[in-house]
Amino acid sequence: MAAAYIHIPFCDFICYYCDFNKVFIEGQPVDEYIDLLLREIKMTMAHYRQEPIDTIYIGGGTPSSISPQQLEHLLSGIQKYLPVKSGGEFTIECNPNNLLDTTRLEVMRTYGVNRLSIGVQSFNDAVLKKIGRKHSAQDALTAIHNAHKVGFENISIDLIFRLPGQDTADFKQTLAQAIALDLPHYATYSLILERKTIFYNLQRQGRLHLPSEDAEADMYELAINEFSKHGLNQYEISNFAKPGKESKHNLMYWHNEHYFGFGAGAYGYLDRDRYHNNGPIQQYMAPLRKHKLPVFEHHLVPFSEQVEEEMFLGLRTNKGVSKQHFQDKYGYTIDEIYGDTVKNLIQRHLLVDVNGHIRLTHDGRFFGNNVFAEFLLDDET
Numbered sequence: 306m307a308a309a310y311i312h313i314p315f316c317d318f319i320c321y322y323c324d325f326n327k328v329f330i331e332g333q334p335v336d337e338y339i340d341l342l343l344r345e346i347k348m349t350m351a352h353y354r355q356e357p358i359d360t361i362y363i364g365g366g367t368p369s370s371i372s373p374q375q376l377e378h379l380l381s382g383i384q385k386y387l388p389v390k391s392g393g394e395f396t397i398e399c400n401p402n403n404l405l406d407t408t409r410l411e412v413m414r415t416y417g418v419n420r421l422s423i424g425v426q427s428f429n430d431a432v433l434k435k436i437g438r439k440h441s442a443q444d445a446l447t448a449i450h451n452a453h454k455v456g457f458e459n460i461s462i463d464l465i466f467r468l469p470g471q472d473t474a475d476f477k478q479t480l481a482q483a484i485a486l487d488l489p490h491y492a493t494y495s496l497i498l499e500r501k502t503i504f505y506n507l508q509r510q511g512r513l514h515l516p517s518e519d520a521e522a523d524m525y526e527l528a529i530n531e532f533s534k535h536g537l538n539q540y541e542i543s544n545f546a547k548p549g550k551e552s553k554h555n556l557m558y559w560h561n562e563h564y565f566g567f568g569a570g571a572y573g574y575l576d577r578d579r580y581h582n583n584g585p586i587q588q589y590m591a592p593l594r595k596h597k598l599p600v601f602e603h604h605l606v607p608f609s610e611q612v613e614e615e616m617f618l619g620l621r622t623n624k625g626v627s628k629q630h631f632q633d634k635y636g637y638t639i640d641e642i643y644g645d646t647v648k649n650l651i652q653r654h655l656l657v658d659v660n661g662h663i664r665l666t667h668d669g670r671f672f673g674n675n676v677f678a679e680f681l682l683d684d685e686t
Contacts, residue, residue, distance in 0.1 A: 307356065307357075307358045307359050307563075307564075307565075308358065308359055308360040308361070308362075308554055308557045308562065308563075308564040308565070309358050309360070309361050309362070309387055309564060309565040309566075309567065310361075310362050310364060310554075310564060310565070310566050310567070310568075310571055310572075310573075311342070311346075311361065311362070311363045311364070311383070311567045311568050311571070312326065312363075312364060312365060312366065312566075312567065312568030312569055312570060312571040313363060313364070313365045313366045313367070313368040313370075313371065313379075313568065314326050314327050314328055314338075314365060314366040314568070314569045314570065314586060315327070315328060315329075315330035315333055315335060315338075315365065315366050315367065315370050315371060316328070316329060316330060316365065316366055316367045316370055317329075317330060317367060317370045317400070317402065317403070317439065318437065318438075318439050319437065319503075320436060320437045320438060321435075321436050321437035321502065321503040321504045321507075322436060322437075322465075322496060322497075322498075322499070322502055322503075322504045323499075323502060324499035324500065324501055324502050325364075325365065325366065326366070326569060326570035326584050327365060327366040327367075328366075328586065330370050330371070333586065334586070334590070335371055335372075335375055336375065336378075337590065338569075338586060338589075338590060339371070339375055339378055339379050339382070341589075341590045341593040341594065342379070342567060342568055343379070343382035343383075343386065344593050344596070345567050345568075345593055345598065345599060346382070346383065346386045346387050346567050347386045348596070348598060349565065349567070349598065350386055350387060356390075357388045357389055357390030357391075357393065358387055358388065358389050358390065358393065358565075359389075359390060359393050359394070359553070359557075360389075360393055360394040360395070360396070360553050360554035360557060361383065361387065361389055361393075361394075361395045361396070361554070362396045362397075362398075362554040362555075363379075363396065363397040363398065364398045365398055367398065367399075367400050367403070367424075368397050368398050368399070369397070369398070369399035369400055369403035369404065369409055370400070370403060373408045373409050373412050376409055376412050376413070377412050377415075377416070380412065380413065380415075380416035380417070380418065381416060383416070384416050384417060389417055393553075394419065394420055394459075394552070394553040394554055395417050395418045395419050395420060396418070396420040396421070396422055396552070396554055397413060397418050397420075397421060397422070398422045398423075398424065399421055399422070399423050399424070399448070400423070400424050400439075400440065401423060401424070401425065401440040401444045401445040401447070401448035401449075402439055402440040402444055402448075403448075404423070404447070404448035404451050404452065405444060405447055405448065405451070406451065407451050407454060407455050410451055410452055410455040410457065411455055413455075413457075414455055414456055414457070419457075419459055420457075420459040420460070420461070420552075421452055421457055421459070421460045421461065422461045422462075422463065422492075423445070423448060423449065423452075423460065423461070423462045423463070424462075424463045425445045425462040425463060425464060425483070426438060426463060426464060426465045426468075427442075427464065427465065427468065427471070427479050428442040428445065428478065428479045428482040428483065429442065429471070429475055429478070429479060430442055431470060432468050432469075432470050432471050432475065435468065435469045435470050436465070436468055436469070436504075437503065442482070445462075446486075449462070449486060449488070458489070459489060459490070459550065460488050460489065460490070461488065461489070461490035461491065461492060461552065462483060462486075462488060462490075462491060462492070463492045463493070463494070464479060464480070464483060464491065464492070464493040464494075464528075465493070465494050465495070465496055466493060466494075466495055466496070466516075466521065466524040466525070466528070467495045467496040467515055467516050467520070467521040467524065468496055468515070468516075469513060469514055469515055471516060471524075472516065472520065473516075473520055473523050473524055473527060476524045476527065476528075477527055477531075480527065480528060480531045480532075481531075484531060484532070484535050484537075489546060489547045489550035490544070490545070490546045490547070490550050490551070490552065491532060491537060491544070491545045491546075492543055492544050492545075493525075493528045493543055493545070494543050495521055495524075495525065496515065498513075522671060525670075525671065528545075529670075532545040538623070539623055540622060540623050540624070541555070541556075541559060541621050541622045541623065542621045542665075542670055542673055556622070558618065559618045559619060559621050559622050560618070560619065560622075561611070561614050561615045561618050561619065563575050563576065566580070566581075566582065567582075568582065568589070569582060569583065569584055569585070569586050569589035569599075570582055570583070570584035570589070574606075577605050577606045577611070578603055578604070578605060578606075579603070579604045579606050580600045580602065580603050580604070581600065581601060581602040581603075581604075582599045582600055582601065583599045583600075583601045588601075608635070609682040611635070612631075612635055612637075612642055612680075612682070613680055613681055613682060615631060615634070615635070616639075616643065616663075616677070616680040617676075617677035617680050620656075620663070620664065620665055620673070620676065620677065621673070622664075623664065623665075624662060624664065625659075625662040625663050625664025625665065626639070626662060626663045626664070627661060627662055628661050628662065628663065629661055639663060642682075643680060646679050646680060647663060649679075650669075650676060650679060654666055654668055654669075655668060655669035655672060655675075655676050656669055656676065
């Protein structure tokens with residue numbers, strides 16, 4: 306499977322919780338960035354067989370923040386240098402406020418985008434304001450309506466819980482409004498306070514008041530139950546989908562497969578080489594102006610790290626880690642490397658061994674990070 310992630314670091318506004326590689330779009334060299342991004346794609350793919358890509362995911366930042374003309378330039382270049390195979394998945398992240406008319410959506414459809422991931426986060430306007438979002442609940446509904454109008458069917462929306470000013474009743478209302486849209490895919494995440502974010506600084510100053518851990522657990526349990534009631538299977542810790550509508554691109558990450566990474570700050574993973582592009586925009590563009598790739602770091606992933614990631618990425622999915630696939634891929638059984646660890650976690654009712662797969666229990670999903678930490682090895686191989 307061949308996949309590609311493409312990073313657009315520009316945003317109309319900066320959300321208070323976001324620590325992704327991004328900049329405020331005003332005054333930025335967007336046109337040159339797109340030109341050089343396409344140069345990076347062309348240069349990289351010249352070294353590989355010119356076969357269509359299975360999945361492409363354009364993330365950010367906010368890819369939909371660029372103008373319709375810039376978006377057309379970007380997508381036409383991707384179509385030329387990085388075509389998606391027939392039946393492949395081509396996703397782009399969008400903010401609702403960029404989809405209040407159909408202009409960008411029509412460009413996306415013209416150039417083969419067939420899946421949207423829309424950052425809704427909440428259907429409570431007061432909560433949206435507290436987290437730095439610029440759209441309203443009605444804007445989100447308008448964006449989804451416009452997407453359907455243009456012909457998009459494969460739509461996912463993101464929701465966040467444990468937000469300031471939010472309680473379980475409020476999150477239940479957001480879930481109800483989201484589910485009423487009858488979309489094929491939903492992602493819901495608990496707020497994480499990342500360094501270098503506005504929320505992180507507010508918390509250090511004692512000015513950020515969040516729901517308790519118990520309330521957080523209640524919201525997560527509520528999401529699991531409500532989505533299940535409406536035929537949306539939890540196929541990964543934070544993701545729910547109708548059968549057959551799971552994100553193919555994200556499953557590639559969770560299956561620890563390989564992928565290209567393009568754009569400022571992007572990571573790629575090819576064979577054992579995990580590479581990392583320069584993050585600051587000017588540092589990313591400087592080598593490309595000289596027709597050199599912008600990679601500043603290569604990491605040859607050791608065996609120990611490969612199997613660690615196989616376990617804690619695979620365990621994010623409800624299917625879990627296939628014991629046979631693990632043995633075929635690495636030449637060792639899970640028992641040979643992790644026998645005592647797995648037994649201990651099974652005894653603690655955090656893992657189960659069912660139908661040839663090791664997977665999290667229902668309780669295990671609430672303590673995922675603790676479980677994953679158990680699979681870190683002491684020595685590199």
